[in-house]
Structures are given as structure tokens and as C-alpha cells.
Amino acid sequence: MSHVADPYTSANAQHRLVDVPGGRIHLVEQGRGPLVLLVHGFPESWYSWRHQLPALAAAGYRAVAVDVRGYGRSSKPHDVAAYRMTAHAEDNAAVVRALGEETAVIVGHDWGATIAAHCGLLRPDVFTAVGLLGVPYAPRNPIRPTDAFAMIGGDEEFYVSYFQEPGRAEAEIEPDVRGWLAGFYATLSADTMPTSGDGSVFFVPEGGRLADRFVKDRPSWLTDAELDYYVGEFERTGLTGALNRYRNVDRDWEDLAEWDGAPITQPSLFLAGEKDASLAWLADAVKAFPTTLPGLVSSHILENCGHWVQQERPEEVNRLLLAWLQSPDLVAELAERLRE
16 A cells, blocks of 8 residues: 545545555545445545545544545546446455455445445445435346437437547536536535526537536535645546546446346435435435335435535534444444354
């Protein structure tokens, strides 16, 4: 393991680079105790968990937030196929081993929630519990994802379809990373999102750009210094590694054929913002939780909260996250794993 410094991190946290089969993963670690692995979404970094790391550490957990493959200081393979879901699951299992542990609780937000869910599905031997923020678990189904996305939006293009062609979204974002990120964060934040709340921001007008519907306000949860951190990371790395996750949805569908419709049985948690547009699109996934998440311990929709749930409402998320981690069902499960 090697060490790197970062001016935005608490003196009690430590940066590390750990070896995994696909390269190296950068992580930030704080505290001692049972391992809780935190996985960010798009377009973020380990830094999206800056409010959770000290809270988990203070409560007696070893909190570790990673830069997902393709982000920040983690490896960025050139091959688009290197960003398939199975590779992310192996990265996270390898991080657990590199930290000298055999098991961990995994918690993810946005794409990180989908990665966390599939870590639980593919490696139940490693991931003893699964927390999902913002995006519910939806098992593989018979419809190829790009076919489904092509049917959404009518004359406009769904953003996941827009992201498929390498270089296309990069050409929109990279000339003004700061402006694009600020607009994207604001447009999905409860206090600055468009009043329509219809989710139209996720559709690209014909001949237009995704940013055409962004708002220009600054959300209350994001300071200039915090935005600076995100901007600095993406100006250094570009957006291709982050966007390559979207470019593997069909590969994931093919890779996961064996797990079609499979539930996640470990103790689980779901948290989302009331004003997160994805909740409306994924309402059926939430309704299916009794079947798809039979180990669900708690589920909460935070009033007047948008997509960036752990940053918009850090104290409430910390309270609910700790209540879940300390719940009898989860404690009993972890104790049983330790006895095995």
C-alpha cells in the first residue's frame, strides 16, 4: 500500500492505494471496528462520503470510501469493457481483502448503489449487508437495457442512451467541467431543482445537450471549496472513466444472465430523497422489495430531499445508517458470520 495526501481530509482519515486484479483502487479510511465500504455514484468520488466517514468512525466502525474504477486516483483502464459490473464487484471484494478483512457491509449511492447491490448478489461470501441510497435494486430482466432506454422519451433521447457513444458526452462536459458539474448537482438537488420536477433534465432535446435544462443556482449543501474538489478531480482525469460505467449496461445484462430475477437476501437498507426523480421511474422496483430484498431491515424516503441524499441531509442519513448498522437483525447476521 502507498499513501497520498489530501488537503480536504480530516487529520484522522488516511488515504491509501491498494492493489486489485484490475489495477489499483484509491480509498480513504477512518476509524476502527467492523468494515463499512462506501461506494459513490456519478459524477462524484470518495468525497461524497465526507460527512459519513467521521460519523461511522465515531460510532465504532472502520469506514472506507473508495474512488470507483475510472474515478479520482483509482486505475482507469482504456478498454470500455473493463468497467462491467463484474469488474466492479471484484474490485470491491479485493479492497476488503487488501484491508486484511474477510467481510464487510457495503453501502452505495446512485451507480454506487447498483454496484453495492451486485456486490451483495455476486459475492455474498464477502458482503454481509447491503445499503442502497437513491437507487433501488432492480434484478436483471429479459429486456436488453439499451432497447428499453431507446423506448423512453419519445422524440428526445434518454441520458443513458446519450452517454453510450464514447466521446459524445465528453465533448459536452469537458470544455467546462466546473459549469457542467455545478449545473448537474443543482438540477438534482431539492432546493435548486426545476419547479416542474418532471425529470425532463434526463432527456436530451434533438440536436441539443443534456446541460440545456440545467439550473444555474448553487445548492445549499455544496460550498465553493467542495465544488472545487470535485472539479479538480474531473479536470485532471476527464469523464471517460466515469461514463464507461453507462457503456456496459448491455454487457452487464449478458454477464448476469445466471442471476435473472435473483433477490439480494442479506440484511439491507434503502434511503432516498422524496424529490429524487428516479424514484418515480423506479417505483415498481421499490414496490417489489418484499421479493427482491427479502432481508430489508428499513426503508426511508426523506422529505424535501433530492438525489444527493447523503450530502443534502448528512445528519439524518448518518442517524438512519447507524440505526440500521446497530439493528438487531444486522448485528445478529454479522455475529453469525464471525462464528462461521
